[in-house]
Amino acid sequence: MKRAPTESDLRKQPDFTIFFTVLILAGFGLVMVFSASFITSLESRGDAYFFLRRQAFWVILGLMGMIATANFSYWKWRKVVSILLLFNFLLLLAIYIPGVGLEINEARRWIALGGFTLQPAEFSKIVMIIFTAAFLSKKNIKMENFWNSSFIPLAFMGATFLLILDQPDLGTGLAIAAVVGIIIFAAGLPFKQLSYLALTGIPFFIYLALNEPYRMRRIFSFLDPWADPLDTGYQIIQSLYALGPGGLFGVGLGRSRQKLYYLPEPQNDFIFAIIGEELGFLGALTIMLLFFILFWRGFKTSLMAPDAFGSLLAAGVTAMIMVQALMNIGVVTGAIPVTGITLPFISAGGSSIFFAMCAMGILMNVSRYSR
């Protein structure tokens, strides 16, 4: 006699491909952060292992977070979504509180929390994904009715976007906007509404072009970085100077020239260039393949999810990694304008690593309920 299946019966093994792919990427990141940073770190801080140690700490913390979220049934997120939203805005606003918000290099992106610094925008990414997925997967939502469906997450996203833009952190803001957009699109945004939304973007670009020509020049400098090699084109040129000499096999691990102050903060946004230089096209291609495996498993999880919330949640966290990886590699190879965005799991970071790994835990949890 069959009994009705319980929740624990439905739970299966999570998708360990996701788990190991993330671990390999994070391991890769540890090696490359160390390789990229040890010389400058030794000179500026007297400690070659500074960034390695910090990265290792956050990777371990992220691993713990990932295991925790992998075991936290994903639909429970729905219940805490209001609290998450509240925290999202509280943290973003806390940046403005003197003594709590930290200003580094003229950017206020961090808040001090005990001995740590936290980057609220990284938290915002996950909150926005959970909220958008939860809201649009409600039974009574009719996507045809824009103001009662897509508009709500767009409005929350817009508020978050403006707060992040004010830090300023255009890259993260754009990534969040893109991810929210992808979830709304996946949830079934009618094409008519999609085209209207696209049209609203046009006045924004006209405004930029007319009122901030400097910003426009900066945006399009990637097309010909040598036109302004010392300012707007500098980072792209230095990034290409790393990739070009890397060739097929690279110059060898630890032997980058460009990390010797040519490429500023090589362990951060431009770490992919150092990978391309030291490990060559093959090393860089390996990273891209690992990311692609992650996309594939992520979308597979999304497609196989038992309900719309699971699908949208899985699609959201996968899209988050995808958008960041594509943007970062696009910037480093000079294919798109420079936006400050890290390469997930690999670039040196704190909050970014931790939350990205937590997001992968959520993805793994969804995969446990695959049909």
Added chain:
Amino acid sequence: MARDTGSNLQMRRRLLFIFFLSAVLMSALVFRLGYVQFVMAEELQLKAWEQWNRSIPTRSSRGNIYDRNEHLLAGSATVETVVAVPPQVDDPRQTARSLAPVLDMSEERIYELITQDRAAVYVKRKIEEEAAKEVRLLNLPGITFTHETKRFYPNGSLLSQLIGFVGMDQGWAGLEIYYEEMLKGRDGNIVFPTDNKGREVPGVRRYIPPKEGMDLYLTIDETIQFIVERELAKAMMEFNPERVSAIAVNPKTGEILAIASKPDFDPNNYNNYDKEYWRLFPVTDTFEPGSTFKLITLSAAIEENLYNENDHFYCSGAATVAGHTIRCWTSDRGGHGSISYLEAVLGSCNPAFMNLGDRLGAERMFEYVRAFGFGSRAGVDYPGEGTGLIFRPEQVGPLELATTSFGQGISVTPLQQVMAVAAIANGGYLLRPYLIREIKEVDGEVVEQRFPEVIRQVISKDTAARVTAIMEEVVIQGSGINAAIEGYRIAGKTGTAQKVGPGGVYLSGDYILSFVGFAPVEDPQLLLYIAVDGAKRGPQWGSQISAPISHAIMKDVLSYLEIPPTELAEDQKEILQVEVPDLKGLTVDEAGALLDTGGLLLKLVGQKGIIMDQTPKSGAEVPLQTSIIVYLDDLWSDEDPGLVYLPELKGMGVKEVGEILSHLGLRMEPEGSGIVITQEPSAGTRLRENSVVKVRFSSPLH
């Protein structure tokens, strides 16, 4: 659990769409990455390499310059240059403070240099050995040395204008600039990898060795050059001219054996001299040639069969052309009178040459003038060669033709004049003059070799021989007699050209006295040209000033070249004794005219007026080219016959000075040997009888 199965299919399609889009974008980035790492790689690698590596130049050693016998004329010594490597300087303040006194530079300036954002900077270049040693002892981090070369000229001012000199990094004048590309070689580099702060990092250090400069071997003979410059320096003393110049060439090859003008400069300290004296006047500057140019008219007339030496010509002292009266230099004494053409040529009669020019006609005359190389550069390898100016065909009227035929109204460079006469000496061929025989690499490999180059044949061998014979007569019995050397057959021609002042007016009393001659006539080895420009002392006649200089030079050079004297017939030897004429009561000009072909030299004591006395006395039999000292009446005071004005003694020999001072009743207190360099009291001082005159003698060259 919420399930929205209704839109499930649509969601699946959209998720698949997003996944494929991400796959497409990822693939695009793989292609982009491949494009950067493979297609753009070479270009990027090159640019990145430039960015990663810095270099310190290592200078090439400049090539040497040698004379034709491989005597060193210009060489390079290794000296040290202080270099700072700013990223390696520990304490710029302290470093600047320590260096300042040693390098004799301001502390501020050094600080500024060693804090520049560069891989390496010169702090002070080419410092003395002593200073380098001191800097080394300071042992400052980031302060190092590099070797550079410094030019030196062992002979000082000898050949200075021809060789030129080198500034801090490159030739600035003369052959040093003309052959810059070959002399300088190519700098090398030490290339080393650095970080973006300019600090050297581990990696491959590369040394690109410099390519040494090539050596030049000149056609110049240092010994001949020395003889020439010695005599020019002597002439500077004796006649106090604005400038003297000389060129010696081998008339059969076009090789320049010696070339100089004075005043000149010391290339080791070129900045202490007027730029005016940096250039080689006989190549760069032009002048009106005067009588030496008559050789061109004569050659043309003989070649065209328009000259018969036995025809008669009457010179009244002047001739009229197109309304202008042109005077012969003999006009003061009523002209040459009725003479043969040969006599007219030997006497350098202007109307006779105007007549020859008229016979030739403007077209033929200028054809020859151009064929002899006038009006176009001689093509020597020296920077800034002059072209000269001759009348263009459409400018030539009877007046222009007339003046050209005796060498006035046109301008030529001394070198053009020399090459034209060389064509007469070598049987009719105009050659291209040259200064470099060979250019060699340091290892001896010959890079370039120059050989004689015939530009064209101008006159026939026969004509050349006839003109040479007439020139030989000029030296035997004409105005060139003071250039004659016992035992040698010499051909020559004097010139006394009036200088043209501003506005094209001839300056009276300002002459260029020239002489051109070659020897031995039967096989010319040496052609010599002398020009004395604007002499302020001495008789203003080419025969009296430039011919004796030529005599002195040629005598020494012929002996140096070991050219044996020609066996002369008995009758030719007799003329070597001449009778001294009575010059008392004559003016200097009259005396000069009288002695022009007389084979005696006038030594003027005093400045102007009539000749009061002379030694040796008239009627004495003396050897050819003996100096006749004449005393002019402005030596004695009008008011007090017991007072004399001390004459200028500069440039005279000890025997002459003793003779003159004793004649004037003064006592000499000599010091040194050679020719007079200074005298005390100075010239013009009024002295009583028996006053003492201190005279210092020395060699004319320094």
